[in-house]
Amino acid sequence: MIADLDAAERVAARALPHYDADKGAVLTFVKYRENYVFRVDQPGRTHALRLHRSGYRTDAELVEELELVAELGKAGVAVPQVCLTAAGASFCRVADDDGDVHQVDMLEWVSGAVPLGDVGEAFSGEVPVDPATFHSLGTLVADLHTKVASLKRGKPSVRAAWDADGLVGDAPVWGDPRRAFHDGAPGHDAVDQATSLLEAELTAYGKAPDRYGPIHADFTPENVLVHNGHMTVIDFDDSGDGYYLFDLATAAFFYLPHPRFDDIVSALLAGYQSVRPLTQEDLALWRPLLLARGLTYLAWAADRLGDETSDFVLQHVRPLIVDLATEFVALTVPPHSPSALSLPEAPPCPSTRI
Incomplete structure (x- = not known):
């Protein structure tokens, strides 16, 4: 269980290298419900990073969700594009300050939309x-x-x-x-x-x-x-x-x-x-x-x-x-x-x- 927003932001920052993010990438908190959501701004590109609540979804459940989104996008449905890690995975696993491991994924930011x-x-x-x-x-x-x-x-x-x-x-x-x-x-x-x-x-x-x-x-x-x-x-x-x-x-x-x-x-x-x-x-x-x-x-x-x-x-x-x-x-x-x-x-x- 992540203690607070500052701790969540530290985990999100540790996930960025998995996506080959620029060193100057800027994290901005967006919302928290079941997951923490951050906006990631880099020169020429913007993404949404989701830090999942520990234990809420199994790896298999998360993979199924992201595969569904990717397949719908290929079929022409208006959904954000799923970003793969540098290793080609649909999400990464990152430890918090207490050693608890969290799933993190990243998707395309829908620019200009409300x-x-x-x-x-x-x-x-x-x-x-x-x-x-x-x-x-x-x-x-x-x-x-x-x-x-x-x-x-x-x-x-x-x-x-x-x-x-x-x-x-x-x-x-x-x-x-x-x-x-x-x-x-x-x-x-x-x-x-x-x-x-x-x-x-x-x-x-x-x-x-x-x-x-x-x-x-x-x-x-x-x-x-x-x-x-x-x-x-x-x-x-x-x-x-x-x-x-x-x-x-x-x-x-x-x-x-x-x-x-x-x-x-x-x-x-x-x-x-x-x-x-x-x-x-x-x-x-x-x-x-x-x-x-x-x-x-x-x-x-x-x-x-x-x-x-x-x-x-x-x-x-x-x-x-x-x-x-x-x-x-x-x-x-x-x-x-x-x-x-x-x-x-x-x-x-x-x-x-x-």
């Missing part, structure tokens, strides 16, 4: 949106799915899957969302019932190749960079096998409270379907997958109590997820069954059109 948005601003509903932007985003997601479906795999994925088990099964990728009600907040029973019902629905939906395969799994507005109307998708750290629709649900989730949410979703799905068709069975799973996405954020927040983002999720996002869970149970359970009687009538939701 994020599509910010999760907090999207959730506030105050940021103006242009549906045309989300139409373009939908086409980008569809292009990624089309290209990734054509890639030849030599072996099964070693990364966690965003399937029924990985989302709401006995051992979800990010843990049990019911742990997010440690403080006695209302909604535990709704989430508990919805989780069981959702697992059955996703299992029934299945994993046919037209609906399930390698996905990005973190299409938040921060991970889509825009420059002169051109979009590039970054940060495949959460990538793995999953439902293609899950990427679309992720792209829309934090806009749920936005007054133009219906327009955002209509444009997003229309853009996607201009490249890849969606069936009625797919569309019927739209709101359940919005719920599934929300449940993963609850579980993520439960492991990071006191963190600023976790506090935001628990204070502002959790009530919305409870509403989605209540709605889902009310629409799934017959009205006179014992399960239905244990929940109140479903409250109005931000959108019920799709």
Whole structure:
């Protein structure tokens, strides 16, 4: 575990020789979430350096992620180019001051680009949106799915899957969302019932190749960079096998409270379907997958109590997820069954059109 930003910067600096960086290369801290990200400026070139949290990913998982990004780039998807080390590896291993070894990789910096948005601003509903932007985003997601479906795999994925088990099964990728009600907040029973019902629905939906395969799994507005109307998708750290629709649900989730949410979703799905068709069975799973996405954020927040983002999720996002869970149970359970009687009538939701 790296103690602080200064220690992380020292590790990042030790990684630079592995990439034949100039001695005068300048490191600038960009952000920290699961990984430390630095900008590396050298004459005539700029890169993003990622210092991975120790033990978060196995070497095999990281190699799979970077190979996926490289293959998508070769296929024409707008992703950053992966930079190889001087030894030809996709990442290097560097020790910190305590001798703990960390994985470090480097990717092309997308010059001049800015994020599509910010999760907090999207959730506030105050940021103006242009549906045309989300139409373009939908086409980008569809292009990624089309290209990734054509890639030849030599072996099964070693990364966690965003399937029924990985989302709401006995051992979800990010843990049990019911742990997010440690403080006695209302909604535990709704989430508990919805989780069981959702697992059955996703299992029934299945994993046919037209609906399930390698996905990005973190299409938040921060991970889509825009420059002169051109979009590039970054940060495949959460990538793995999953439902293609899950990427679309992720792209829309934090806009749920936005007054133009219906327009955002209509444009997003229309853009996607201009490249890849969606069936009625797919569309019927739209709101359940919005719920599934929300449940993963609850579980993520439960492991990071006191963190600023976790506090935001628990204070502002959790009530919305409870509403989605209540709605889902009310629409799934017959009205006179014992399960239905244990929940109140479903409250109005931000959108019920799709």
